[in-house]
Amino acid sequence: MVPLFSAEGLSSLIFIVIVMTTVLGAVIATHSERLIRAVTGLAICFIGVAGLYYYLNSPFVALMEMLIYVGAVCVTIVFAVMLADPNPQGEAGKGSIFAGPLSFALGITLFWGLSALAGKTPWIQPAARINDGSLEEVGTALLSKFSMVFELISIVLLLAIIGALVLARQGRTRAGEES
Amino acid sequence: MSIPAFGDSLITYLIIAALLFGIGFYGLVNRRTLIGMLIAGELILAGASINFMAFNRFLAPDPTVGQIFTLFIMGIAAAEAAIALSIIIAVYRNYRSIDAEDVAELNG
Secondary structure, three states: OEEOOOHHHHHHHHHHHHHHHHHHHHHHHHHOOOHHHHHHHHHHHHHHHHHHHHHOOOHHHHHHHHHHHHHHHHHHHHHHHHHHOOOOOOOOOOOOOOHHHHHHHHHHHHHHHHHHHHHHOOOOOOOOOOOOOOHHHHHHHHHOOOHHHHHHHHHHHHHHHHHHHHHHOOOOOOOOOOO | OEEOOHHHOHHHHHHHHHHHHHHHHHHHHHOOEHHHHHHHHHHHHHHHHHHHHHHHHHOOOOOOHHHHHHHHHHHHHHHHHHHHHHHHHHHHHHHOOOEOOOOOOOOO
16 A cells, blocks of 8 residues: 555556546446447557556557557547448347356356466566666567567468458458449 | 555556456447447457566566557557458448348358
């Protein structure tokens, strides 16, 4: 416990707000009827996750989270919703009535199990740190120790670009059909 | 007035990550449209990334490995989202629907 009106106390308060943002965004992302609101909830959740990364001593990864997820992935999903969501009145009235309670029970079970496992495991602190995890160290490791993975992921991204173009270049209407 | 300092313990981050994973799994099973399932999958990936970053901050002897792994998760997730969305557009082109129940031509 730290006093509220100090630097640590205000930082803890902001941390609690960030956690609330993350959880609220995740709930919106899974519970809203319209898909566009679900995407908005996903963006809110990722802003919260970026805040968590900031609290984990990694402002660079927090910035990348904002840039890639909030800036790119969410916008791409919004484009897909605009291109392929013909009836946005929701998804009620279809499927089994057991799907909702069953998936809720599965989610609760997974959350409870993982939390209990995290609480019970005796985590071993490291004896020493070999560097401080700063951006310079990350860059050096990325281009020396992990350079092979770095090159491989650029090939993966190139293939993803070409594959997305091949799959989606014909548009959303079949040949010879009016939109 | 005092306030608990949650931001300095590993278990807080692990519980948040488990909560995101649980919510994402719930959405993945519960959602009926393909885009909704993709959104829930992104939540699951976010939970995994928070776990990596938390272990990196509190337990790893080399604190760059977790950050680099999280960056690679981001790259793979971006590629996955692009591919999945173009598949969804192709499915919409052929079926006029993005409901997972309607794409059942190979269903025996």
